[in-house]
Amino acid sequence: MQKKSDDTTIPSLGEAKIPSPKKKRLNGPHGASFVSDSDRVAVDVHVAHIRETVQAGKELPSFEIAGPREKIYFDPSKLRCALVTCGGLCPGLNDIIRAVVLELYYGYGVRSIYGIRYGLEGFIPKYGHDVIDLDPDIVCNILDMGGSILGSSRGPQSIEEIVDSLERMNIGILFMIGGDGTLKAAAKIADTITERGLKISVVGIPKTIDNDIYMVSRSFGFDTAVEVATQAIKGAHNEAAGYPNGIGLIKLMGRHSGFIAATASLAQQDVNFGLIPEIDVDFEGENGRLRNLEKRLQLRKHAVIVVAEGFGQKFFENAGQECDASGNIKLKDIGQYLKEKILAYFSAKGTEVTLKYIDPSYMIRSLPANANDSVFCGFLGRDAVHAGMAGKTKLITSHWNNHFVHVPLALSAGKRKRVSSDGKLWRSVLEATGQGSLKND
Numbered sequence: 001m002q003k004k005s006d007d008t009t010i011p012s013l014g015e016a017k018i019p020s021p022k023k024k025r026l027n028g029p030h031g032a033s034f035v036s037d038s039d040r041v042a043v044d045v046h047v048a049h050i051r052e053t054v055q056a057g058k059e060l061p062s063f064e065i066a067g068p069r070e071k072i073y074f075d076p077s078k079l080r081c082a083l084v085t086c087g088g089l090c091p092g093l094n095d096i097i098r099a100v101v102l103e104l105y106y107g108y109g110v111r112s113i114y115g116i117r118y119g120l121e122g123f124i125p126k127y128g129h130d131v132i133d134l135d136p137d138i139v140c141n142i143l144d145m146g147g148s149i150l151g152s153s154r155g156p157q158s159i160e161e162i163v164d165s166l167e168r169m170n171i172g173i174l175f176m177i178g179g180d181g182t183l184k185a186a187a188k189i190a191d192t193i194t195e196r197g198l199k200i201s202v203v204g205i206p207k208t209i210d211n212d213i214y215m216v217s218r219s220f221g222f223d224t225a226v227e228v229a230t231q232a233i234k235g236a237h238n239e240a241a242g243y244p245n246g247i248g249l250i251k252l253m254g255r256h257s258g259f260i261a262a263t264a265s266l267a268q269q270d271v272n273f274g275l276i277p278e279i280d281v282d283f284e285g286e287n288g289r290l291r292n293l294e295k296r297l298q299l300r301k302h303a304v305i306v307v308a309e310g311f312g313q314k315f316f317e318n319a320g321q322e323c324d325a326s327g328n329i330k331l332k333d334i335g336q337y338l339k340e341k342i343l344a345y346f347s348a349k350g351t352e353v354t355l356k357y358i359d360p361s362y363m364i365r366s367l368p369a370n371a372n373d374s375v376f377c378g379f380l381g382r383d384a385v386h387a388g389m390a391g392k393t394k395l396i397t398s399h400w401n402n403h404f405v406h407v408p409l410a411l412s413a414g415k416r417k418r419v420s421s422d423g424k425l426w427r428s429v430l431e432a433t434g435q436g437s438l439k440n441d
Helices: 047-055 095-106 119-123 159-168 181-195 222-241 259-267 289-300 336-350 361-365 371-389 424-433
Strands: 040-042 060-064 080-083 111-117 131-133 173-178 203-204 246-252 273-275 302-308 354-358 395-400 403-408
Touching: 040 424, 080 095, 080 119, 095 111, 095 371, 111 119, 111 159, 159 181, 173 181, 173 222, 173 371, 181 203, 181 289, 203 371, 222 246, 222 259, 222 302, 222 354, 222 361, 222 371, 246 259, 246 336, 259 302, 273 289, 273 424, 289 302, 289 336, 336 354, 336 424, 371 395, 371 403
Parallel strands: 080 111, 080 173, 173 203, 203 395, 246 302, 246 354, 273 302
Antiparallel strands: 040 060, 060 403, 111 131, 395 403
16 A cells, blocks of 8 residues: 555546537547546666565555546636746746646636736735736737746735635636745645645646755746856856856756756856755865865966855855745855955965856746746646646645656655766766766765
8 A cells, every 4th residue: 555645646626427518620530639547657667676565465655647538527617717926037937828828728618717926925814916807918928028027926825815815716626837836835735625625626726946846846937047047157158267267156946856957067068166955065175175176277377167046055144044924944145255265365375366256047937938948837737727727636736757747745845956966967967077086965
């Protein structure tokens, strides 16, 4: 038996009895393209692990494949849906909104689609935020816009008041687009809905530019972030190479996981030192990073350093003791710290260096999605609609083992994906940068 915490079952509001309006379009000469709940993808594809599970007589853990079902739960002519975007901005938010609205409107004939303004605040009466009526005319041209047309906010709101609002608005499906905090809130909202005996589907669409959501192999916005980060690395390299003892220092996103910093370092191989939260590093001593940087400058006269924002918090007093409105630990500025540390080190040695510090983080977050992310958002948004229309709830749409799947909220929320010190990604970074093994690597 699987542990309850590892249960991949997707809850449903009830039996889906209504023939899908997509049947006529999908039921072409090559057969219907509907997906059955029995169509599943193995969670773990390693042959040895699969063999062990089968030999032990256990059921192989698997996820439902996402996609349109032949029967749906909600009557599209009477259904009301709501969309909300929460937390920090990320490339692709408008692409998700557009995909959800167009699929609801044209794919299923839903005409009552509401956009909730400024995150979960939009559900709370005291804030007075208006609701946006969403239709194809509103969303058709938002692909080239950064940010979110719905706006966003941080901070916890009353779950009871949110569900009260959903009940007053007679919402049938709530689409929540956000990161770990949003998904945890979605789980609480869904649980409260269940406790009240309401028939409201809650479908999460995972958003994190850091690519660190558990059971999600790739999150939207990540591809755009890496692409733009490589431009920052190019600029830093050109600045560093243009001066004797030139140093380019770039701080990139990555509160807990260094996927952007690591991947960008491989995409633009001008980086000599990569620093991520998962890997501890010594700065002092003969084998410390400062001494290694000095050797690099003596050898090549320039160096490029990429650091993830969550790296090196141990170097600050009182780090981790202050949180933002969403409960996230407020990070100390590791980029500024490294800049001062490096300059002080070389000043003490009487060595003149030229250091250029670049932080493109907020520019990247607010940009439109690139082509790859835009396509990816389309898949996620449409599959979220298919899941909701079928009456499924308490899930996120995810990309796993090269398939789009349904992952239970309980399995993903509150957990985090991190760069493995022994994995191919980090080992490749070590080889590409030439920085060698780091402490605890």
